[in-house]
Amino acid sequence: MICPICGEKTRREYRPFCSRPCADRDLGKWLNGSYAVPSDDPEDLERALDEIDDAQQKPH
Template identity: 65%
Template structure:
C-alpha cells in the first residue's frame, strides 16, 4: 500500500522532509507569521473581555 504525500499547505508544492509539513523555510515562516498575526482561530465562543483596571 503506497502512502500519498500531501502538498505543502501554504503553496501546494511537494513537501520537503527537512521542513515537513512544508516545502521550505519560507512557507514554514509564513505559517508561523499567520499564527502570530491571529490569522488562524480556534472555533468557539468569543472569550470574555476582562477589564485590566480591576486587577
C-alpha cells in the same frame, strides 16, 4: 504530501511544508492571529465586544 501554504511537494526537512519561507509564513499567521479557534464561551464573546468598544473610543 503537499505544502499547505503553496501547494508544492513537501521536503522532508521542512515537512509539512516545502521550504523555510512557507514554514515562516505559516508561523507568521499563527503569530498575527490569522489562525484562531472559534469559541462559544460567553465570557470570550463579552471580552471581544469590550475590546471592540475600547478600540472605537480611542482617537485615531
